[in-house]
Amino acid sequence: MAKEGADMTEETEYMIDKNAGKETANAAESPGSAKEMRAVMLAGFGGLNKLRVAKKAMPEPQDGEVKIRVKACGLNFLDLMVRQGTIDNPPKTPLVPGFECCGIVESVGENTKGFEIGDRVMAFVNYNAWAEVVCTPGDFVYKMPDEMTFAEAAAFLLNFVAAYMMLFEVANLREGMSVLVHSAGGGVGQAVAQLCSTVPNITVFGIASCFKHAAIKDSVTHLLDRNVDYIQEVKKISPDGVDIVLDCLCGENTGKGLSLLKPLGTYILYGASNMVTGETKSFFSFAKSWWQVEKVNPIKLYEENKVIAGFSLLNLLFKQGRSNLVKLVTDKLLCLYKQKKIKPVVDSLWALEEVKEAMQRIHDRGNVGKLILDVEKSPTPLMANDSTETSEAGEEEEEPEGDNDSKERMPFIH
Amino acid sequence: MAKEGADMTEETEYMIDKNAGKETANAAESPGSAKEMRAVMLAGFGGLNKLRVAKKAMPEPQDGEVKIRVKACGLNFLDLMVRQGTIDNPPKTPLVPGFECCGIVESVGENTKGFEIGDRVMAFVNYNAWAEVVCTPGDFVYKMPDEMTFAEAAAFLLNFVAAYMMLFEVANLREGMSVLVHSAGGGVGQAVAQLCSTVPNITVFGIASCFKHAAIKDSVTHLLDRNVDYIQEVKKISPDGVDIVLDCLCGENTGKGLSLLKPLGTYILYGASNMVTGETKSFFSFAKSWWQVEKVNPIKLYEENKVIAGFSLLNLLFKQGRSNLVKLVTDKLLCLYKQKKIKPVVDSLWALEEVKEAMQRIHDRGNVGKLILDVEKSPTPLMANDSTETSEAGEEEEEPEGDNDSKERMPFIH
Numbered sequence: 101m102a103k104e105g106a107d108m109t110e111e112t113e114y115m116i117d118k119n120a121g122k123e124t125a126n127a128a129e130s131p132g133s134a135k136e137m138r139a140v141m142l143a144g145f146g147g148l149n150k151l152r153v154a155k156k157a158m159p160e161p162q163d164g165e166v167k168i169r170v171k172a173c174g175l176n177f178l179d180l181m182v183r184q185g186t187i188d189n190p191p192k193t194p195l196v197p198g199f200e201c202c203g204i205v206e207s208v209g210e211n212t213k214g215f216e217i218g219d220r221v222m223a224f225v226n227y228n229a230w231a232e233v234v235c236t237p238g239d240f241v242y243k244m245p246d247e248m249t250f251a252e253a254a255a256f257l258l259n260f261v262a263a264y265m266m267l268f269e270v271a272n273l274r275e276g277m278s279v280l281v282h283s284a285g286g287g288v289g290q291a292v293a294q295l296c297s298t299v300p301n302i303t304v305f306g307i308a309s310c311f312k313h314a315a316i317k318d319s320v321t322h323l324l325d326r327n328v329d330y331i332q333e334v335k336k337i338s339p340d341g342v343d344i345v346l347d348c349l350c351g352e353n354t355g356k357g358l359s360l361l362k363p364l365g366t367y368i369l370y371g372a373s374n375m376v377t378g379e380t381k382s383f384f385s386f387a388k389s390w391w392q393v394e395k396v397n398p399i400k401l402y403e404e405n406k407v408i409a410g411f412s413l414l415n416l417l418f419k420q421g422r423s424n425l426v427k428l429v430t431d432k433l434l435c436l437y438k439q440k441k442i443k444p445v446v447d448s449l450w451a452l453e454e455v456k457e458a459m460q461r462i463h464d465r466g467n468v469g470k471l472i473l474d475v476e477k478s479p480t481p482l483m484a485n486d487s488t489e490t491s492e493a494g495e496e497e498e499e500p501e502g503d504n505d506s507k508e509r510m511p512f513i514h
Numbered sequence: 515m516a517k518e519g520a521d522m523t524e525e526t527e528y529m530i531d532k533n534a535g536k537e538t539a540n541a542a543e544s545p546g547s548a549k550e551m552r553a554v555m556l557a558g559f560g561g562l563n564k565l566r567v568a569k570k571a572m573p574e575p576q577d578g579e580v581k582i583r584v585k586a587c588g589l590n591f592l593d594l595m596v597r598q599g600t601i602d603n604p605p606k607t608p609l610v611p612g613f614e615c616c617g618i619v620e621s622v623g624e625n626t627k628g629f630e631i632g633d634r635v636m637a638f639v640n641y642n643a644w645a646e647v648v649c650t651p652g653d654f655v656y657k658m659p660d661e662m663t664f665a666e667a668a669a670f671l672l673n674f675v676a677a678y679m680m681l682f683e684v685a686n687l688r689e690g691m692s693v694l695v696h697s698a699g700g701g702v703g704q705a706v707a708q709l710c711s712t713v714p715n716i717t718v719f720g721i722a723s724c725f726k727h728a729a730i731k732d733s734v735t736h737l738l739d740r741n742v743d744y745i746q747e748v749k750k751i752s753p754d755g756v757d758i759v760l761d762c763l764c765g766e767n768t769g770k771g772l773s774l775l776k777p778l779g780t781y782i783l784y785g786a787s788n789m790v791t792g793e794t795k796s797f798f799s800f801a802k803s804w805w806q807v808e809k810v811n812p813i814k815l816y817e818e819n820k821v822i823a824g825f826s827l828l829n830l831l832f833k834q835g836r837s838n839l840v841k842l843v844t845d846k847l848l849c850l851y852k853q854k855k856i857k858p859v860v861d862s863l864w865a866l867e868e869v870k871e872a873m874q875r876i877h878d879r880g881n882v883g884k885l886i887l888d889v890e891k892s893p894t895p896l897m898a899n900d901s902t903e904t905s906e907a908g909e910e911e912e913e914p915e916g917d918n919d920s921k922e923r924m925p926f927i928h
Contacts, residue, residue: 188817265778269686269778270778270821272683272686350812350813354812363829363830363834363836364679364683364684364830364836364839366821366823369812369813369815369816370816371816372813372816393811393812393813394812395809395810395811395812396809396810396811396812396822397807397809397810398764398768398783398807398808398809398810398822398824399764399783399786399807399824400824401783401822401823401824402783402784402785402786402824402825402826403602403824403826403829404824404829405824405825405826405829405830405834406823406824407684407780407821407822407823407824408810408812408815408821408822408823409815409820409821409822410812410813410814410815410816410817410818410819410820410821411816411819412816412817412819415777415817415818415819416777416778416819420777420819422777422778425778
């Protein structure tokens, strides 16, 4: 994947923001030398049409920061919510999305310790990850093991740190326990399954669309179809319920998850993807999700001996200042990686210019594992029947959770 | 405390239920030989006047049960809630209250393994503990260490098992953490403080009435007055908040406790003593507590990285069948006791006939450590100014949480 220079096609050329200014017109031909860079820009909250690749002034590292020449970035469901503006306290647009990337250290700011030019690193970024160059505080940067590819690194950080902290910091996973995970085929789901396999005798119930079952059947103990009543299915196998429920959907799944818990069991909400019901922001569905989510009476938790938790890794890092803790967790995870006990699952690699198609794929829940933006990849030429425009009517979409026959229509490289 | 025979006084004589039947009239003089026994009876839900000592048919051990000649019983705040009927699914009255006792094995039922006549044991009981003889399944019975007194045993089980499970099973207490505990002078509070001292570098914030501070100041790191704004006091010392909040009060303390949590912190509700606002059942205050307790939006937990849990040891044991887990925890606690790392704090010993005074003392929060019903103790003669009747107007009582000058008026033996 490490091609030198961006071999831009006509299809991607038109995506470059025409408002980026004349002085940047030739920058695409010489990405390494200019003071500008390519980045995915979100012009405003809304649909896929708010995204384009544009030129942007290249950042320089401030005090304590690391400047990274980016090779690959992770794409997460949360990025869809950012695009729609359905997050708490959304930042101002235009912005460059993206919370994680990997690449090579190009320079460091004053008082930045522990990194040298040329280091292969992966990093959390508080937005701005989807660009050719990223600057982020050294506290959020971690050295990659020699044997780790950039695609793996872009698939590693957010998913495995979140999975690890939920299982071991929040829920205290121990031998003999059982775990239910929604979206078992997604990046976090696959990380959860792998981490569970590092503890003896863990039963994993994974919920996923049927068409993914063949691909992920070996990663979990019991695979459940997302279109069936999973409460009944779990209870058939384990009448007593499960010890841990990991839910990235929210909405009615909160009550269902709590009802499935064994005594002393823990339900963890780590996302609210049910808030994304169409392709563009739907304030109504957002408000509905917030107000309709079942609020929990603590006295009921007392009577039932249950635990409910919320987990947001990005808030932990960027609002709550817990980078030290995340560093410790990352060190543990890198040990497990080196011991070949865990390995990131990459769904597909996409050029920056293909970000719309990549987002549509994760929106349709077509992925198994992580979607990666490969900064050095050229876009795959669009096929005749692959018009992004046709899928942009999503505002009125009513069945976001249903399987979708068109899931495999996007070009991608596995 | 092991007196032979009950040396009954006039004051206690009148408390014996006159309806207990003529054939039991002489049983009090020969408690070991008759088929009847003395027990504390709750005639119906309500005030202290619903309690009296009465004769009752002595139980015989069923399959798997152990019959215990009781020496001492634990009195817990929950017993007040039982008396008032302010608990979930209250049983029918008349009943014998009490959930824990200790004594000597008198016989065992068929298929009861692991116990022999003469064993010194302590036990959980699903009601019926406050009696001269108790039968309970062997799963809930544990052998006492030789060096443990009966008063200690009656103060040990419920408080230490609850404290241990909350700190280590629900909240995962680890080195360097901080804990806030309400009612720090109570039985659970003192157990929490001692267990925290078994982990390096734990900061304990204890909330208690001022008059207890001298007695418990060495057990916690920071003592806070229950009548001041503890949120402000904790934040002065630890602006970041605490890792664990243990709340037995409920009501508005739930929101306060959540607001004090550090990211990834855990709030545990293990009681709802604020529901007891007067001496007799107040349905209005009960309903108010249930509905006014702040319900928690899981999305808020997600944004703030917080955990909320409920813990009810009795439900865990008697409704949810987790006696095996409790046995493992009890074994660990008995190791800590033998290593002299923990030691139950006994507030006072009371005769069965003094149960009203004992209940009034725990209601007024006058105790430091555990109140014990000593089955073999004779009641202390009532003093002229010590009329139980005067305190029975409590229905209209409006300041259950305030300090009370009359706290020390009851007779007790420390």
